[in-house]
Amino acid sequence: MDSLITAAARALAAGDPFGALNRVALREDAPALALRGIAMAQLGDLARAKALLRRAARAFGAKEALARARCVVAEAEIALASRDLGWPAKALDAARATLEAHGDRLNVAHARHLAIRRLLLIGRLDEAERALADLDPTPFPPASRAVYELAVAGIALRRLRSGEARVALQRAAQASGRAGIPALSAEVESALQVLDTPAARLLSRDREQRLLPRDVEALLASPTLVVDACRLAVRHADTVVSLATRPVLFALVRALAEAWPHDVARDALVARAFRLKLADESHRARLRVEIGRLRRALRPLADVHATGRGFILRPHHSGEVVVLALPVEEAHATVLALLADGESWSSSALALALGSSQRTMQRALEALAASGKVQPVGRGRSRRWMAAPMPGFATALLLPSALPID
Known part of the structure; x- marks a missing residue:
């Protein structure tokens, strides 16, 4: 040389x-x-x-x-x-x-x-x-x-x-x-x-609080029953009940957790879980079925009791019930979290990182581009996508499917 x-x-x-x-x-x-x-x-x-x-x-x-x-x-x-x-x-x-x-x-x-x-x-x-x-x-x-x-x-x-x-x-x-x-x-x-950037939000009936990574770590190690909206799971200490493949059940348990220690009306649960403005008797019947499934899923951690107007979450332990939510909750938030690193990503790379199909990812990127949140660079097979970092949030820490912590 x-x-x-x-x-x-x-x-x-x-x-x-x-x-x-x-x-x-x-x-x-x-x-x-x-x-x-x-x-x-x-x-x-x-x-x-x-x-x-x-x-x-x-x-x-x-x-x-x-x-x-x-x-x-x-x-x-x-x-x-x-x-x-x-x-x-x-x-x-x-x-x-x-x-x-x-x-x-x-x-x-x-x-x-x-x-x-x-x-x-x-x-x-x-x-x-x-x-x-x-x-x-x-x-x-x-x-x-x-x-x-x-x-x-x-x-x-x-x-x-x-x-x-x-x-x-x-x-x-x-x-x-x-x-x-x-x-x-x-x-x-x-x-x-x-490490000093908020990574999640803690939600309960009377408060909302931004949490640093160390705060999230302390919360998950505490005796609190955590409804984890970042990974669609319910947690208490070392016990985790995943509801990632059951979105209706997770919507129900999140609604109950956000109202805890009070109950939630049946019509409000129907609207939250089934995305309906008006509920009829068939929807209430379906709600009873889904509540039964939720009871079976949460059996290691909590129970769901009926009240005069709706349902209430009763944890087996004596601690608090809170919701751990993403720092930014909007459509395609996980895509934005990956793009927040400031690098240019292809749709195929995003699909691989998030465990999705490339066509699903392309539709998400097109929707985000239409709202001005991402922009394409290049054309055809060389096209990449970029977005400005979301200030004030460590979004990539809490990606639900791509970056599990279990």
Whole structure:
């Protein structure tokens, strides 16, 4: 490797893409193409970066497997940054195996970090945690150690272990400071701010209160019966009754929880659960059926008693009953929560992250675009969607299906 390539690589490692381009911008050999691709990625021109890395991989040829594997890892990082979550994970696994065979431990760890970050984005926390447990961060240089700690914090945040997340982010801040890469330090600082940003709302009959992540963690560990509107579940301590596939039952229990310790009139429950303005005898009969189903579902935690005018929720314990609601409740709030990271997402990536069909996601995006809440970028298959971050809320912490904490 000649001196210009070495100097460009060192500039990129220090977060100086312009310094790297000054050395290799006019060169067309394989190492220079790869470094130019990484520099363009650091500058945000992801399409150009991807094209340069693919040219570099072809230029290296079949005999230079190590260099080609490094290009694949760099391309995977660009795919993650551009929210191309459908990028073939098998290609990254194959590249990692090649890197391991050649003893490139640093890039092996980087490839693992990329796989973990992808798993976090699509809500597969258990897999991400297992993959992270296989990594020993002790020999990592400061930049890689900061990335590792960011992954630890990301899992802890999504499981609402705020104390663990804060400790990991403090270690990440120390490591990023030693690395001296401004972009990495900015990412750590942004993650730290999430810990002090409201992540949910607590609703009861007489109050509404914004909760920080640590407040949500404390609430779920308390003796309070929590009707969790973020994940469509009812919780008390370690007992969780999921109603994610039974929206009518969840609508009923939420209405009862919001009125607790008082009852709710039958006609009000019909309107809430069945979305009807007027109730007749057939609707009241259906309500009795659904209340019976709700009683059976909530048997481990509470009972539903009939009163003279309606129904009332009676928890088995003596604690309070509250509703944990999303910080922003509106149509397609989970889509907006993902887009709030400021990145551009494809409809297929959003569908993968939220466990939905691509056509359903396209309809949601079209509705949000019509109301001016998101905007498309590009056309056809290259179209991406963006939205401005919602100020004052850590929305991505409480995505119901994509980011479970159980």
